[in-house]
Amino acid sequence: MLTTTAPAPTLPAARIEAVVSAALVEDAPWGDLTGEVFLPAEAVATAELTAREPGVLSGIEVFAAAFRLTDPAVQVRAHRADGDRFTAGQVLATVTGPARAVVQAERVALNLLQRMTGIATLTRRVVDAVEGTGAAITDTRKTTPGLRALERHAVRCGGGVNHRFSLSDAVMAKDNHLAVLRQQGLDLTAAIRQARSRLGHTTTLEVEVDRIEQIEPVLAGGVDVIMLDNFALPDLARGVEIIAGRAIVEASGTVTLETVADIARTGVDVISSGALTHSARHLDLGLDMTVTA
Template sequence: MISEKKLDEEIQIIIENAIREDVGDGDHSSLACIPEDAKGKAMLLVKEDGILAGVDFAKKVLKFVDSSLEIESLMKDGDSMTYGDIAFYVSGQSQSILKAERLVLNAMQRMSAIATKTNQFSTLLKGYNTQILDTRKTTPGFRALEKQAVKIGGGENHRFALYDMVMLKDNHIDFAGGISKAIQKTVKYLAKNKLDLRIIVEARSLSEVEEILHNEGVYRILLDNFSFQDTKDAVKLINGKCFTESSGGITLENAKSYAECGVDYISSGALIHSVYNLDLSLKAV
């Protein structure tokens, strides 16, 4: 997993790039009709029920745009929100508030949607020893915030990127000449390069699970698109020798059934790639 320092660096890159993309050589709409010294106040208004996410990010954006802006928080990341709630107030130069508005809303609306969807999964899995994970199926350039939203919603992060964990999937296995060859080459590669990375290996059948278990160094076995019965059989076969993860077609309707099979993790790309932004507004007061 990436460090907090690395995560902060990624978020800073997102802010700088998003402001560059949105503002360019100036917010001419505001520059044209609002005096530079005009002061204003706005509120972040909730217009849909769910789990709030992105408050801390919004503060970073607002301070990046104008360090003199003052923010009064009424809610925090992870809070349940209902229509009509006010998450925070921001006051200061009107031009600065307007410059930051769209990035704040774009991020908070998407992050809140992801946190809400994740919370539905984590609530469903309470009472089971199974955690919900995200995947790398994220929006390019926005991954740090999407994965942060998963955490806010009560889920856990899978690997952040290609560099912080080894994941041997079907194409790696096929290109390497088989499961055992892929694992053995990976173990040697990590030792040679003095890399302390966990190894996850995807299995597409019970026979592949058996082959994986004949090799050393595997941290977790990913059971890809297994039926409930095959998942139960795989968990029994693995018998605690490494962690287990169900993936492929995981939904709110079937997640509990996979948890009942005894897997340690369930991963779902839908936490991130299949959500609809929640309705939030930044309104002048």
């Protein structure tokens, strides 16, 4: 059971259960042998989830699911909600239940929570760095296989937004796609118009460019979004000026906590960064436990 008083960004229960169930089977395919031989069946554990450094919480429902799916008798009481900031030393949740179940679920619960909270914390730092510029911070598909839904939820908890969730959600022509067009001698504008004619009205069309001179032909094709990839700052500003509101402008490449504010000040609408998910470190959270027979 999980109780909380604050709203949190939505993460479907089915996604949580699928990921957590697979992780639990991986970690204890035939049960926890150590717990079974060392802990009495009637032993009860009480544990506090404690922050060992400051951050932004993400994954408290995932954390709770690890215990619930191990044994429904375990109760998790959340003291903070996803998206909340916390300081070192704060107790974020309390876990109570059969000791064997609490010990068995502990590692999976912490692994996922620390991962998600690390992503939320890094995202929050990047979002804070561009405050006041109007630029949105978004993730990419550079996620851990099998954990995309969780990691992208964590980005939202940190104040970021999500790019297309999968290859099935939007059209995004990148350098490799454009290279094929060039090899076939196709006109870029005409190729984009042809692609647009095959799409429904609700499907977004984005094209990546890496040179200023590609912008006008791409705009003429009727795109919704132009990604300016690995542009130097002066070229980003020039690109925004050329596009002049005719499409959403996304900047990507060489995005770090140190560079993101300068990128945002060029006037781009969106800054995408794979580092939010692939380079975030796990945040240090501990589960301090006492067991009574």
